Amino acid sequence: MKLMEQEGAIMTCNVTQCSYNQVEECHAESIHVGGDHAICDTFTTTGVQEVVSSTEGEVGGCDMIECHFNEDRDCEASGVTVAMHNGHADCFTFRPQV
Numbered sequence: 001m002k003l004m005e006q007e008g009a010i011m012t013c014n015v016t017q018c019s020y021n022q023v024e025e026c027h028a029e030s031i032h033v034g035g036d037h038a039i040c041d042t043f044t045t046t047g048v049q050e051v052v053s054s055t056e057g058e059v060g061g062c063d064m065i066e067c068h069f070n071e072d073r074d075c076e077a078s079g080v081t082v083a084m085h086n087g088h089a090d091c092f093t094f095r096p097q098v
Ligand SMILES: [Zn+2]
Pocket: 037, 038, 039, 085, 086, 088, 089, 090
């Protein structure tokens, strides 16, 4: 059964040069976010054998523990947006906790 609101699901990604991107949708099985800011670690332009378009991308792990949506390195946002930032992909749903 599929939940209506899947936590950590990638709603949209405009990084169309990524191998997992098809029509601004992420088809990686899961992505990893982390680094010196909320970088999508899974962004790649090579190394993908075949993209399964039925696979819907979601955040499998996130090291941005200071993010409002981070719960035990899991993403609890009801949908995240990934977008281009200086030649790499960033999670734009990142919100610092107050
Ligand atoms: Zn960035």
